[in-house]
Amino acid sequence: xxxxxxxxxxxxxxxxxxDMLRMQAVPVPACGAGEVLIRVAAAGVNGPDxxxxxxxxxxPPGASPLLGLEVSGEVAAVGDGVxxxxxxxxxxxxxxxxxxxxxxxxxxxxxxAAPKGWSMxxxxxxxxxxxxxxxTLVMRAGLEPGMSVLVHGAAGxxxxxxxxxxxxxxxxxxxxxxxxxxxxxxxxxxxxxxxxASEDIAARAMELTGGRGVDRVVDIIGGEMAARxxxxxxxxxHIVQISTLDGAAANxxxxxxxxxQLTLSGSTLRPQSGATKATIAERIRTTLLxxxxxxxxVRPAITSLPLSAAAEAHRVMEGRGHIGxxxxxxAGGQAQQA
Numbered sequence: 001x002x003x004x005x006x007x008x009x010x011x012x013x014x015x016x017x018x019d020m021l022r023m024q025a026v027p028v029p030a031c032g033a034g035e036v037l038i039r040v041a042a043a044g045v046n047g048p049d050x051x052x053x054x055x056x057x058x059x060p061p062g063a064s065p066l067l068g069l070e071v072s073g074e075v076a077a078v079g080d081g082v083x084x085x086x087x088x089x090x091x092x093x094x095x096x097x098x099x100x101x102x103x104x105x106x107x108x109x110x111x112x113a114a115p116k117g118w119s120m121x122x123x124x125x126x127x128x129x130x131x132x133x134x135x136t137l138v139m140r141a142g143l144e145p146g147m148s149v150l151v152h153g154a155a156g157x158x159x160x161x162x163x164x165x166x167x168x169x170x171x172x173x174x175x176x177x178x179x180x181x182x183x184x185x186x187x188x189x190x191x192x193x194x195x196x197a198s199e200d201i202a203a204r205a206m207e208l209t210g211g212r213g214v215d216r217v218v219d220i221i222g223g224e225m226a227a228r229x230x231x232x233x234x235x236x237x238h239i240v241q242i243s244t245l246d247g248a249a250a251n252x253x254x255x256x257x258x259x260x261q262l263t264l265s266g267s268t269l270r271p272q273s274g275a276t277k278a279t280i281a282e283r284i285r286t287t288l289l290x291x292x293x294x295x296x297x298v299r300p301a302i303t304s305l306p307l308s309a310a311a312e313a314h315r316v317m318e319g320r321g322h323i324g325x326x327x328x329x330x331a332g333g334q335a336q337q338a
Contacts, residue, residue: 068099
């Protein structure tokens, strides 16, 4: 299939609300040396997309100004030096931007084979969150079998990834949720227990761990939740701060952090180097992908909308009531389904 000169993509008219998103014709990106051009079937919607739309998360130098940090699709072209995939391969990829479009160019080290048996919509829901959790919880926080992990936002994209990765690696995830429906979903993904956000989270975490506290915490909330995470943590625990949905500032007890010998680490994925992202991809490929292809592996819940409905997708995500991941599919995406 020939590669066109232009494609449909979502652009931002100006920083602001979801209504600032527009479908426009833009040039198809070039496929440079070491890159893979993907004919996009579906693109995942993530928190950083919302922040960029609002004008709060500028793309790093050299990255596409278009929204979209994860896609699935078919390899349309490969640049010089690329041997890891071929034209026609079904893939998923972590993008540096540009995923809300019909084509995107991605460094080859950030491209993974789509899991066998998965639809393109399901595959598009993986890269951003699985790269994030693999880097922060697994590689940086040193998750080990037998550890307990408190997961906030357990029914969302990041939380769901944390539960499933922890389970694959032999750890036990405890999900923090806000409704019975979200609790059921978190348990379906592998959580051994759930805590309602209205409860005393630290007290319940202590109860569920026999008074020891949790070994690891994955937090997307921030604000006042920071103090609760510290109270819920076991001695030598590690709190992974991935987002700050409820506040970027926190009043915490440094003495408690010292007494418990805690570690608090934060990270953003998009500015990481290509080499770092390729290392994360290799860890996913070797450690996690085989589990995804098991017949009984639970797929994430997906809300699918057409690319032209990107504004509606952002409104749904901002409502924070959805379960699982939101995915945008292109006009050609249906033809690429499994």
